[in-house]
Amino acid sequence: MACRQPQRETEYSDEACTGLRLIVNRQGRKRFLFRYTFLGRKRSIQLGEYGPIDVNSARMKIAEYKRQLADDIDPKQQRDEARAILNFYEFAEQHYMPYSKANKRSFRGDQSILDNHMYPMWQDRRLTEITKHDIQRFLDKMLEDHMPATVNRMLSLAHRMFKLTIEWNFAPQPFINPAAGVRKLKENNRRERYLTKEELDNFIAACDAEPSRTPTNALKLAVLSGMRIGEILSARWSNLEVVDGKGSLFLPHTKSGFSRTVVLNDAALKTILEQKPFRKKGNTFIFPGKMKGQHIHHPKKAFARIKASAGGLVDLRIHDLRHSFASMLINSGATLYETQHLLGHHNPQTTTRYAHLSTDRLREVTGQIALLVEVD
Numbered sequence: 001m002a003c004r005q006p007q008r009e010t011e012y013s014d015e016a017c018t019g020l021r022l023i024v025n026r027q028g029r030k031r032f033l034f035r036y037t038f039l040g041r042k043r044s045i046q047l048g049e050y051g052p053i054d055v056n057s058a059r060m061k062i063a064e065y066k067r068q069l070a071d072d073i074d075p076k077q078q079r080d081e082a083r084a085i086l087n088f089y090e091f092a093e094q095h096y097m098p099y100s101k102a103n104k105r106s107f108r109g110d111q112s113i114l115d116n117h118m119y120p121m122w123q124d125r126r127l128t129e130i131t132k133h134d135i136q137r138f139l140d141k142m143l144e145d146h147m148p149a150t151v152n153r154m155l156s157l158a159h160r161m162f163k164l165t166i167e168w169n170f171a172p173q174p175f176i177n178p179a180a181g182v183r184k185l186k187e188n189n190r191r192e193r194y195l196t197k198e199e200l201d202n203f204i205a206a207c208d209a210e211p212s213r214t215p216t217n218a219l220k221l222a223v224l225s226g227m228r229i230g231e232i233l234s235a236r237w238s239n240l241e242v243v244d245g246k247g248s249l250f251l252p253h254t255k256s257g258f259s260r261t262v263v264l265n266d267a268a269l270k271t272i273l274e275q276k277p278f279r280k281k282g283n284t285f286i287f288p289g290k291m292k293g294q295h296i297h298h299p300k301k302a303f304a305r306i307k308a309s310a311g312g313l314v315d316l317r318i319h320d321l322r323h324s325f326a327s328m329l330i331n332s333g334a335t336l337y338e339t340q341h342l343l344g345h346h347n348p349q350t351t352t353r354y355a356h357l358s359t360d361r362l363r364e365v366t367g368q369i370a371l372l373v374e375v376d
Contacts (some may be wrong), residue, residue: 008025008026009023009024009025009026010023010024011023011024011033012024014055014059016059017058017059017062019034019035019036019062019066020032020033020034020058020059020062021033021034021035022050029049030049030050030051031046031047031048031049031050032046032047032048032049032050032053032058033045033046033047034047034061034062034065034075036065036066036069036075038069038074039074043074043076044076045065045075045076045079047061047062085126085127085128085170085171085172086126086127086170087123087124087125087126087127088118088119088122088123088124088125088126088127088130089119089122089123089124091127091161091165091170092114092118092119092161095164095168095170096110096161096164097110097111097114099164105230105253109153110157113153113154113157114157117138117142117154118138118154118157118158121134121138121141122134122138127162127165127170127171128171128172128175130162130178131178132178132179132180132181132182134178135155135158135178135179135182136182138154138158139151139154139155139182139185142154143185147187148185148186148187149187151185152184152185152187155179155182155184158178158179159177159179159180159182162177162178162179162180163177163180165177192323192353193315193316193317193320193323193324194320194323194324194327195223195313195316195320195321195324195327199310199312199313200223200324200328202310202311202312202313203223203306203310203313204220204223205310206306206307206309206310207219207220207306209309210302210305210306210309212302212305213274213275213278214275214278214287214288214296215287215296215299215301215302215303216299216302216306217271217272217274217275217287218232218233218287218296218299219299219302219303219306219318219321220271221268221271221272222318222321222322222325223321223322223324223325224265224267224268224271224325225249225262225264225265225268225325226322226325226326226329226342226343226344227249227251227262227322227344228254228319228322229298229299229318229319229321231251231254232286232287233285233287233295233296233297233298234253234285234295235249235251235285235286235287236284236285236286237279237284237285237286238284239251239252240272240286242269246264246269247264247268247269247272248261248262248263248264249261249262249264249272250262251344254344258346260344262342262344263342272286275287298318299318300318303318322343325343326339326343326354327354329342330354336348336351336352336354336355339351339354
């Protein structure tokens with residue numbers, strides 16, 4: 001190597017590899033440097049310290065950099081851009097979660113998936129290092145302990161996050177969303193559960209016997225109105241309108257993203273009005289919680305007590321109360337169109353899951369004709 005000695009460091013040139021330099025400082029520490037020219041400008045890029053990197057390794061690195069230069073790519077600029085890319089945790093916490101909290105009512109679900117599942121897998125990985133294969137391996141692992149619908153929600157979250165990575169220019173172009181094209185799992189965990197007339201009577205009786213009135217009234221309202229439990233808990237007194245004894249409840253936010261007005265039957269309205277003695281100063285929610293200005297949390301404990309008291313409802317879920325309301329509607333003669341609007345389904349296809357109930361009702365009606373006809 002040829003030697004050039006500046007004031008503070010000694011620089012050696014490798015005669016076998018143009019541009020390779022060995023820099024030695026006054027303390028004897030050595031490092032490799034690549035000097036080159038890009039678009040008429042003199043540039044340099046550090047290769048690393050001598051020891052961890054030997055001469056042959058340095059020459060191989062420079063060979064790769066020279067291939068990039070031949071393609072009009074500045075190796076230093078490319079390396080700096082790669083180093084500037086956020087890791088998965090940084091992007092999620094600094095950019096995605098603030099967006100999620102501002103735009104999604106289900107942001108807590110996103111945070112839970114990130115904390116419990118994605119961070120342990122990808123926390124320190126740079127965004128551009130996560131591949132489609134990584135996504136598929138993650139989903140396969142999650143499927144060991146979770147239902148397909150839950151795993152599909154995780155895939156949707158990953159797809160959305162990487163899509164925003166591209167839209168917000170956090171990844172250099174070209175960068176392909178690694179979750180794009182990954183197929184969702186077939187969801188086989190859909191189940192329908194409806195309260196029979198006897199079960200409904202037992203459920204209401206158990207509700208009336210439950211001393212904790214606020215969560216109990218929320219559960220009664222679910223089966224009497226068909227509202228989702230989240231819609232019920234977030235309802236405010238200002239959303240209630242009663243005219244000539246007829247009530248309606250305006251819901252500014254629903255699962256579909258649209259507002260709607262729920263037409264309340266007399267039993268549902270009575271249940272809401274029973275909450276008046278439990279109003280709290282400064283709390284606008286119909287079902288106020290213990291925390292100041294908050295509504296009650298998910299009434300799981302009260303629901304478990306009510307099921308135990310009613311008996312025979314071990315497999316009943318809170319959302320099944322909404323299904324039971326739909327069943328009562330159709331069995332009382334309501335059309336699927338009427339059921340759609342009373343349940344607040346934005347897409348009529350969602351209501352067709354209750355079509356078999358409509359068929360049962362038709363069979364019952366036509367069966368009555370047989371009673372009027374004498375058959376030999």
